[in-house]
Amino acid sequence: MKQNIYDNPIFFEQYTALRDSGITANDFVEQPALKSLISSLEGKMVLDLGCGAGSFAKYCVENGASKVIAVDISKNMIEKARKENQHESINYLCSPIEEVELHNQSFDVIVSSLAIHYIEDYPKLIDRVISLLTENGEFVFSTEHPMVTARKEEISNWVKDSEGNKLHWALDHYQEEGKREGYWYIDGVVKYHRTISTLVNTLIEKGLVVERIIEPISIPGGVELRPKLINEERRPSFIVIKAKKN
Numbered sequence: 001m002k003q004n005i006y007d008n009p010i011f012f013e014q015y016t017a018l019r020d021s022g023i024t025a026n027d028f029v030e031q032p033a034l035k036s037l038i039s040s041l042e043g044k045m046v047l048d049l050g051c052g053a054g055s056f057a058k059y060c061v062e063n064g065a066s067k068v069i070a071v072d073i074s075k076n077m078i079e080k081a082r083k084e085n086q087h088e089s090i091n092y093l094c095s096p097i098e099e100v101e102l103h104n105q106s107f108d109v110i111v112s113s114l115a116i117h118y119i120e121d122y123p124k125l126i127d128r129v130i131s132l133l134t135e136n137g138e139f140v141f142s143t144e145h146p147m148v149t150a151r152k153e154e155i156s157n158w159v160k161d162s163e164g165n166k167l168h169w170a171l172d173h174y175q176e177e178g179k180r181e182g183y184w185y186i187d188g189v190v191k192y193h194r195t196i197s198t199l200v201n202t203l204i205e206k207g208l209v210v211e212r213i214i215e216p217i218s219i220p221g222g223v224e225l226r227p228k229l230i231n232e233e234r235r236p237s238f239i240v241i242k243a244k245k246n
């Protein structure tokens with residue numbers, strides 16, 4: 001059962017307030033790593049899976065992409081994307097990634113930024129990605145790091161001393177893949193935990209060539225603007241993977 005948490009009004013309001021601040025982990029950690037893995041956007045057909053408010057789709061056309069199809073399950077996010085990141089070369093589609101209809105289309109670059117941990121059937125998604133990629137096409141995605149999604153009790157993953165200083169990160173249930181339900185602005189947010197070996201080996205088993213993996217930390221200057229990003233140096237929040245179809 002696909003969840004559409006971004007259309008929950010409380011979640012949407014808080015999430016967009018965070019993202020609109022412009023000083024998030026997305027801005028200083030995840031997006032720079034994701035962008036660094038894309039070889040070139042010049043003249044490329046791009047598919048953005050879980051596009052959110054469309055800032056990445058806009059980045060693609062501003063950097064030479066000939067066309068971007070950007071897909072998201074959330075009406076709220078697609079509405080925001082159409083309002084804030086409209087462009088004649090971007091086509092926003094409101095649809096679950098799992099069901100999006102893209103007849104007779106193929107893409108040089110398929111990107112997914114922080115949406116894959118919401119997808120239950122990862123092998124099926126990869127089959128779909130492969131079927132939509134051109135020869136030599138690139139699949140670049142970020143997802144929440146398995147170190148972050150592993151624990152079943154999501155409350156306070158940092159173990160702290162009596163003064164509230166962070167001692168270390170609590171990792172547990174790592175090998176037990178599957179559904180995790182936790183609190184993020186609201187109760188009951190569903191994500192799917194997968195190990196690093198599953199994330200990578202599924203790509204390899206299905207014939208993609210894994211070219212690069214990044215467990216990013218903040219770009220210079222990010223920690224000054226958002227001090228808690230220093231924690232990325234103690235445990236990564238994200239993993240970013242690039243694979244190619246040969």
Ligand SMILES: C[S@@+](CC[C@H](N)C(=O)[O-])C[C@H]1O[C@@H](n2cnc3c(N)ncnc32)[C@H](O)[C@@H]1O
Binds near residue numbers: 003026050074098119
């Ligand atoms: C963390 S946000 C990231 C948005 C965007 N990629 C970005 O980096 O700004 C995750 C997005 O994935 C979308 N999403 C979650 N599950 C989805 C699904 N099954 N199909 C399509 N979109 C989905 C959400 O609606 C949300 O917009």
